[in-house]
Amino acid sequence: MSERATLTARGLARQEALIETATDLFLGKGFDAVSVDEIVAAAGGSKTNIYRQFGNKTGLFTAVVERMSQEFLSPLDQLVLGPVDLEIGLQILGRTLLGQLLTPKHIAFQRMVIASSVQFPDLMTHWYEVGPRRSQSIFRSQIEKSSGAPELAVLFHDMLVTEPVTRAMMGRPMAAEDVEAHIQSAVRLVISGV
Amino acid sequence: MSERATLTARGLARQEALIETATDLFLGKGFDAVSVDEIVAAAGGSKTNIYRQFGNKTGLFTAVVERMSQEFLSPLDQLVLGPVDLEIGLQILGRTLLGQLLTPKHIAFQRMVIASSVQFPDLMTHWYEVGPRRSQSIFRSQIEKSSGAPELAVLFHDMLVTEPVTRAMMGRPMAAEDVEAHIQSAVRLVISGV
DNA sequence: CCAAAATGATACTAAATCGTATCAAATCGG
């Protein structure tokens, strides 16, 4: 019986290297287009590691996505705003959120999640819960403080995020100053509705 | 030299059947997960058709996507609004647009376009031009008639479309009455900003 | 009605790839 869930120091290091390498490859080409041999060649070690530690290719993919979902928890969760004006508050929240969403890594992640939502449906649902939904709920509490209607939060989120993210996903990202102007427009509009 | 670009009646029929069958399969499983043999088995005829009429699997995929892009030209392009109130106008436009975007076929199409944007980058750009961009421009002319700022068009489009479409893509579509309420909210907010 | 051309069925090649098995090397515990 050589079947043990033992974790040697070396084994852990390999596991780490595998996840990181696999992350880059999966983000770059998608689940199907990356072969197990390719991952091993780039990470070192051998296929034995993958199949003993993650079961199979899908297991590794799941581990990769879970790790990234952690990393991409809505950045607004940690941000604590003092008592600020609604306009200023929404600007800060918006800037913070877009700052993370527009990183190349997050753009690739979002694309990958949508792409694999046929094969792995739960993945997209989970991402949506810990990402957009959470961000919306932060917006909601901020807006409700100024007695705005709760549905404004979703509307604000979508008009803030969609255009810049879509542009980035197409490989035609907006210039930083255009993003800033976009934030201003979105904030102005939602405030006019409070 | 039996290399001719001849189009027999039977040949055209097969071409048609191939495109339609391939459309369903590609929409359902994505480019990579559909094999050429699978398409042929479902469409009738034989692989010869695909490789003589479309060159290779990619050629067939391109034909499928081009056909669908035609089909999914922004439905607002044909719609001619008489002289109506801005509120009524935006409601009609919004309802018409969502009516098309929320069909299962369009949801699958959008998912497929994003999914294959790594392998086929031009595809997403083209879809964006003939779809969202065009819709936004119709919104823009409607809004400018009431002397609203042009950037409101993009904001309105995104807050109208994003939430219902994302929900549908996750397999958790909004109820029809919720969609209608959503349209109302979006229209109300954009009007408050004109 | 018949030859020429197009279409259809199918066998086949070559390559990729997942997962396993086998054996060698490094590492750990006592």
Add this chain to the structure above:
DNA sequence: CCGATTTGATACGATTTAGTATCATTTTGG
């Protein structure tokens, strides 16, 4: 320091699949 266990390298089997080639069948056009 040594035996047991974990990790590494690699060969291998089995399967899938894109694209080609070959030959039979149907259609077309004169």
